[in-house]
Amino acid sequence: MNQVFASILSRKLYLGSSLAAIWMAMASPVWAGLPSSGVPSHLGSEKGLVAQSQEESAKEEEESEFKPFNEVVKDARKIEGLFTLYHHRNTGKLYLEIQPEQLNRNFLCVMTLATGIGEAGLFRGMPISDILVQFRRVQNRVQLVVPNVNFRARPGDPVERSLSRAFSDSTLISVPIQSIHPTRKTLLIDFGEVLTRRDLPGIAPALASILGAPYLLDPESSSLGTVEAFPLNVELEAVYRFTSAGNASTSYLPSLPDSRAFNLAVHYSFSELPVSNGYRPRLADERVGYFVTAYKDFSNDSRRDPFVRYINRWHLEKQDPNAPLSPPKEPIVFWIENTVPVEYRDAIQEGVVMWNRAFEQAGFLNAIEVRQMPDDADWNPADIRYNTIRWSATFDSGFLGLGPSRVNPLTGQILDADILIDADVVRFIRREYRTFSNSGNSESLVGATDARHPCTSTLQQLYLRGTQIPQLPTATDVRWPFPGVDLPELCLKMESTRQFSMGAIAMTLLHSIPPSSTEMDKFVNQYLSYLIAHEVGHTLGLRHNFHGSTLLAPEELNNLEMTRTRGMVSSVMDYVPVNLAPPGVEQGDYFPVIVGPYDRWAIEYGYKPFNAPNPVAELPYLRQIAQRSGEPELAYAADEDTLAGLDPAANWYDLSNNMLVYSQWQLENAQAMWSRLNRRTPIAGESYSEMRDMFHAVFVYYFQHAMNISLYVGGQSFSRNFAGDGRLPFEAISATKQRQALQTLNQYVFAADAFEFTPQLLNQLAPSRWWHWGTVPIIFPLEYPIGDRIFLLQQIVLRNLLSPVRLSRLRDMELKAEPGKEVLALPELFETLQTGIWTEVVDRNASSRDITSIRRALQREYVEVLIEMVLKNQPVPEDARTLAWYNLHQLRDRINVTLRRSGNLDVYTQAHLAQTRDRINKALEAPLLTR
Structure with missing residues (x-):
């Protein structure tokens, strides 16, 4: 499929060239044999095409109505690239020149926050959205349109003609044509108006949801920043001013010097979609966890499933197609941003190249490379040509890391990826225990503590999974408005600050390891490597695998020979807690140091080359790989599988193939830490607030492991296996394990001696009393309400065990049990x-x-x-x-x-x-x- 063919398809010229286009589409090895074409059927709007035809018939008359082209761009700096730009630095005007062949053609628009405010999710480097856009001429205006590619048909199929009328495109912006070049016939539009006077990313309505008060875009005070053009992409920056406009409900934003107004810069990347580059879409299989690009196919009514799903993956080709192990023609390159502290760059690099072992199973040698961004680099990390690992300073995030990628919405090809790391993460781990247990002016067992924080309700729902707790404070259901980041994922990452802090707290309380020590350096570096490996996995197309932590038995977790050869977990795509050895056991690795067997298997499915002419012809090879899903170490559970609370192995922040034993160990670790706190007294002249922060962090840790144990009661294992993969999808947890879970909860949660603290300890739990911008002291309850906290923990666990959903499952398990099999x-x-x-x-x-x-x-x-x-x-x-x-x-x-x-x-x-x-x-x- 060559450039001419792509142009024919994108412009939908169905006259003399239509038969040739259809023939080329059917004959192409990329598309032949697909359930339907991977190219959307309505890349252009029929209304737009009719208008374009009318315009062409009268263009000479129309052109006389516009200002002369040279007059409009006079004294402007001309910047040539994918689009030619004309930038008037004095006035700030920016004109975009559109070639006739660029009309009705697909471009990828990627929007990223170039600057933020450091709180409420508005962080530097945070992805906002990436959309497919077209420039369409309608009379004397140019529209910026998002074509509807969710519904497609094979080129030439009669049903294709109806799709553009059945499903609407989205016209985001319409601006007047400023001039038409007399010879090139190019259109000139005021692109500065598009970027600075219009809220293209939709930030203003989002702010009301995120910040709890309305903020309006001030177009008069907004301006352009960076303006760059390259042969395949254009990089632009718009600086938006948002103001409360005197609204009485202005939010207090402690990261700002004045909460009434702030600036946000958005980086825009406009790039061409690759055409005829040899990329072949790969069909997805729900047994292997990839993000997918899906569309509804109208070409074949006999198919059981109308959706066609391609996995999201990079375009990798072997240098030597015949070699079992070959370097790629072009490796995936990640750049470490020059803002990353030097002392952590090695750990970050290790986390990236950790994946090369997985690619070897797919036949690639050194598929991923890491390079350091020079201090004097003249390129922007947000430039779509660079995959970067960015270091972002925040005020209140604790999100740790994000790994978004940008994908061709027609084929699933990953085009760009950036990893965002919270710059405060190491400080969180080393010193600031209060950061984990005390976000704001209150303490909570579940969720963020700020009632208007978008994660408060989300985390409560995730942890309680439908359990009704009377009088439990609930937050307003704040929606996360930006599609670039999934809210539950962001919230679980923020919650992980508490999880990972337990490693530092345990090292301090159980082993007396100070923050500045070689062992703490090992802890921090292993954590960073694991965090980066997890985020790189996302950028390779992989979804979470919350079954990934069940590889080893509890007694094997601290065996270095096991964790460094087989792996600590089957997948680093799980949310893995710090591995804390139980009392009397020598500590092994704190976090995974290699990718696991599931990771290698998933990369093999996604990237192994096959000698097949098209995606459908690959299916026999792919199914041969996927049918191994019944092997225990290849078990897969995505986010949606955890929300049901059915399978105790499909969970976040658990570890080992016997969570009953592991969680009991952690309850014992928590009790040991409380015991050490009981014997600990701050040095003269120090505050007692750290005692309270550490006590509460351990209390939350205790609660979460109690909830993990409760999943066994009425629990069932669930697998995504297909028929013939070796096991049925559902299998009840044994009655023995369910009884063990109940006995453990009776002993560690409900028993009369489960919580015994000395008056000496309880009377030391004083909160910090600082009160200034950025920190508000706990006012109520000033004392630590130990009785209420214990009751809340017991109440949640009890109501979870007796929830309607769990009771219904226990009833049904009697119906599902084989004759003679014991049930709870x-x-x-x-x-x-x-x-x-x-x-x-x-x-x-x-x-x-x-x-x-x-x-x-x-x-x-x-x-x-x-x-x-x-x-x-x-x-x-x-x-x-x-x-x-x-x-x-x-x-x-x-x-x-x-x-x-x-x-x-x-x-x-x-x-x-x-x-x-x-x-x-x-x-x-x-x-x-x-x-």
């Missing part, structure tokens, strides 16, 4: 929880004893949950409702027995038992609510 049934769940939570009255062998305030709160919550079921306030299965009724009867009877022997019990306990009995009686006698 609903009666056993209720009995186990009742015995563990109400041990003081249910256990006939236990002597009567006083019930502490922590236990009383938990017991009230348990009774409340059962009463909600009985009164039909919860949509639980009827069997669960009946069991709740039954267990309340049993509990009432045991309370009666205990009260008859209550002579030695304190007043708290007697009152608690009497009131609980009264609540149960009233609930059992109350009329049922109708649904």
